[in-house]
Amino acid sequence: MPPVDDQPLLRITGVKMRFGGVVALGGVSFDVARGQIRGLIGPNGSGKTTLFNCISGIYRFMEGDILFEGKSLANVPRHEMANIGLGRTFQNVALFRPLSVRDNILVGAHHLAKSGFIANALRLPSVRREDAAAQKRLDDLLDLLDLRGVAETPAGALPFGTQKRVELARALIGDPKLLLLDEPAAGLNHSEVDDLAVMIERVRSHFGCSVLLVEHHMNLVMRVSDKVAALEFGLKIADGTPDEVRAEPEVIRAYLGEPDPELKH
Amino acid sequence: MRTSWLIAVFVVLLAVVPTARFSGYHLFQMTMVVVYAVAILGLAILTGINGQISLGHGAFYAIGAYTTAILMNSWDVPYWLTLPISALVCAGVGFLVGLPALRLGGLYLALTTFALAVAIPQILKHKLFEDWTGGVQGLVIDKPDAPFGLPLNTDQWLYLFTLGVAVVLYIFAINLTSGRIGRAMRAVRDHAVAAEAMGINLAMLKTRTFAVSAMYTGVAGSLGAIAVAFVAPDSFSVFLSITFFVGLVAGGAASIGGTIVGAVFIEFVPNLADKVSKAAPGAVYGVILIAMMFLMPQGAGGFLHGLWRRVVRLGGK
Ligand SMILES: Nc1ncnc2c1ncn2[C@@H]1O[C@H](COP(=O)(O)OP(=O)(O)O)[C@@H](O)[C@H]1O
Ligand SMILES: [Mg+2]
Numbered sequence: 316m317p318p319v320d321d322q323p324l325l326r327i328t329g330v331k332m333r334f335g336g337v338v339a340l341g342g343v344s345f346d347v348a349r350g351q352i353r354g355l356i357g358p359n360g361s362g363k364t365t366l367f368n369c370i371s372g373i374y375r376f377m378e379g380d381i382l383f384e385g386k387s388l389a390n391v392p393r394h395e396m397a398n399i400g401l402g403r404t405f406q407n408v409a410l411f412r413p414l415s416v417r418d419n420i421l422v423g424a425h426h427l428a429k430s431g432f433i434a435n436a437l438r439l440p441s442v443r444r445e446d447a448a449a450q451k452r453l454d455d456l457l458d459l460l461d462l463r464g465v466a467e468t469p470a471g472a473l474p475f476g477t478q479k480r481v482e483l484a485r486a487l488i489g490d491p492k493l494l495l496l497d498e499p500a501a502g503l504n505h506s507e508v509d510d511l512a513v514m515i516e517r518v519r520s521h522f523g524c525s526v527l528l529v530e531h532h533m534n535l536v537m538r539v540s541d542k543v544a545a546l547e548f549g550l551k552i553a554d555g556t557p558d559e560v561r562a563e564p565e566v567i568r569a570y571l572g573e574p575d576p577e578l579k580h
Numbered sequence: 581m582r583t584s585w586l587i588a589v590f591v592v593l594l595a596v597v598p599t600a601r602f603s604g605y606h607l608f609q610m611t612m613v614v615v616y617a618v619a620i621l622g623l624a625i626l627t628g629i630n631g632q633i634s635l636g637h638g639a640f641y642a643i644g645a646y647t648t649a650i651l652m653n654s655w656d657v658p659y660w661l662t663l664p665i666s667a668l669v670c671a672g673v674g675f676l677v678g679l680p681a682l683r684l685g686g687l688y689l690a691l692t693t694f695a696l697a698v699a700i701p702q703i704l705k706h707k708l709f710e711d712w713t714g715g716v717q718g719l720v721i722d723k724p725d726a727p728f729g730l731p732l733n734t735d736q737w738l739y740l741f742t743l744g745v746a747v748v749l750y751i752f753a754i755n756l757t758s759g760r761i762g763r764a765m766r767a768v769r770d771h772a773v774a775a776e777a778m779g780i781n782l783a784m785l786k787t788r789t790f791a792v793s794a795m796y797t798g799v800a801g802s803l804g805a806i807a808v809a810f811v812a813p814d815s816f817s818v819f820l821s822i823t824f825f826v827g828l829v830a831g832g833a834a835s836i837g838g839t840i841v842g843a844v845f846i847e848f849v850p851n852l853a854d855k856v857s858k859a860a861p862g863a864v865y866g867v868i869l870i871a872m873m874f875l876m877p878q879g880a881g882g883f884l885h886g887l888w889r890r891v892v893r894l895g896g897k
């Protein structure tokens with residue numbers, strides 16, 4: 316079916332979201348192609364996280380539509396998102412803090428298995444098979460993301476940078492078609508950001524998934540993205556290759572207008 | 581592997597030593613420890629592992645106890661056959677209570693379950709059900725004898741029967757909470773939004789967990805009714821629910837092994853307090869409880885876990 320291949324993996328059209336009087340998204344549209352690393356930049360409060368939450372169903376957008384593989388996400392239950400191929404991380408890290416790194420990551424594989432309460436209580440062979448399959452995926456990820464040494468450590472006891480890698484592993488073990496990363500570089504130091512850039516590219520080549528990367532950190536986005544969209548006050552102000560977006564006067568103004576020096580690269 | 585062998589040896593000792601050496605009353609106390617352990621295990625699955633606070637689990641214990649008593653009394657169902665029926669009844673009631681629980685977070689859920697515990701004795705006394713429940717008087721049921729001509733007296737048989745059922749229930753609970761479902765239960769407790777984004781259906785998981793929890797505590801109620809051979813509304817006051825909660829926290833909330841310590845605590849510490857001071861056993865009980873929380877802030881489960889790790893590390897050297 317050739318038309319399916321032309322279809323973007325994710326299509327966002329005219330999405331609007333208000334909180335009381337605050338217009339967080341004023342009609343945003345853009346696409347994410349298959350296999351693409353798509354950057355999404357914008358100053359604080361420009362609506363990036365809100366858009367993420369609209370995609371993953373945590374907020375329900377008020378107008379417009381979001382299509383994933385051609386199907387609207389408007390009424391998909393939140394717990395179905397992982398199953399249809401959407402994986403995500405959270406801006407402020409949302410790990411299960413008392414659980415070990417191993418268990419945290421394994422929760423990300425929850426939707427890949429089907430066994431229920433009774434099968435688990437009896438530890439039926441099907442449960443063992445599912446467990447073995449999840450363990451194998453876990454093993455790969457512990458190596459890929461350099462987490463083997465902390466596999467038994469409670470996630471909440473780890474440094475912030477490591478926690479972000481755990482979150483990434485937890486999203487990846489579920490085999491997403493589209494990975495949503497919300498500010499993965501926030502709170503990381505320079506060398507960690509470099510590692511992260513390498514990691515994101517490795518994730519795409521290793522797992523073949525598309526990435527929607529929300530980032531404050533211009534350097535990182537410009538380095539790894541195939542295409543970048545820029546938001547300001549809930550509106551898209553630029554869209555194109557990293558070089559095009561960097562040269563866009565609106566973007567320069569929006570970013571130079573911000574007091575935070577980190578944002579000017 | 582080594583751990584499972586140790587546990588097996590522990591269970592065998594637990595079966596043989598009290599049966600061979602304890603007198604009737606002490607054996608009965610041991611039976612009640614096992615019964616309470618299962619009741620607290622039910623609460624641990626819900627509150628400790630899934631994070632849904634219940635201050636009313638005495639209600640499920642009462643429902644289980646009455647289900648068994650009524651079945652034996654009105655329908656002559658053999659005592660052992662009442663257990664699976666009671667399990668189904670309590671799981672069903674637990675599921676129904678779990679539905680509104682979905683809308684009630686934390687403390688509101690605690691209050692709602694508490695209200696259930698407050699209501700239960702009055703419902704059991706109510707005229708409408710008196711024909712079955714025996715009203716204020718309650719019901720007396722027969723103590724079972726040992727089957728197959730086993731050379732055991734009633735107390736010995738009751739202890740072994742209760743222990744056997746408990747061992748099976750513990751194995752199921754350990755399986756359930758250590759795999760995929762158990763991880764999901766803990767994930768929901770620790771971060772519901774993230775758990776949902778990982779594909780966990782919160783409503784389904786929480787209501788089913790509630791059902792399993794009520795089933796465990798309800799079966800404990802059935803075992804308790806068989807052991808005591810009597811049920812009456814006033815044995816199931818709110819204080820019973822609070823006592824289970826005390827046992828849960830004393831044992832370490834999310835620890836399966838800790839439930840046994842919690843059960844020992846609620847069975848023996850009140851007696852101990854009574855021996856220390858006839859005048860104010862409640863005060864002594866309170867002091868012991870506070871002291872325990874100070875000495876083992878993670879509950880006995882956390883304390884034993886730490887101890888165990890130290891032993892393993894020493895043994896490994
Ligand atoms: N749950 C919410 N309730 C009220 N306002 C919100 C909520 N979430 C976001 N907003 C508002 O929407 C705007 C966009 O926020 P956000 O999407 O977090 O921006 P960004 O991620 O780009 O920094 C901000 O003005 C923010 O205050
Ligand atoms: Mg944000």
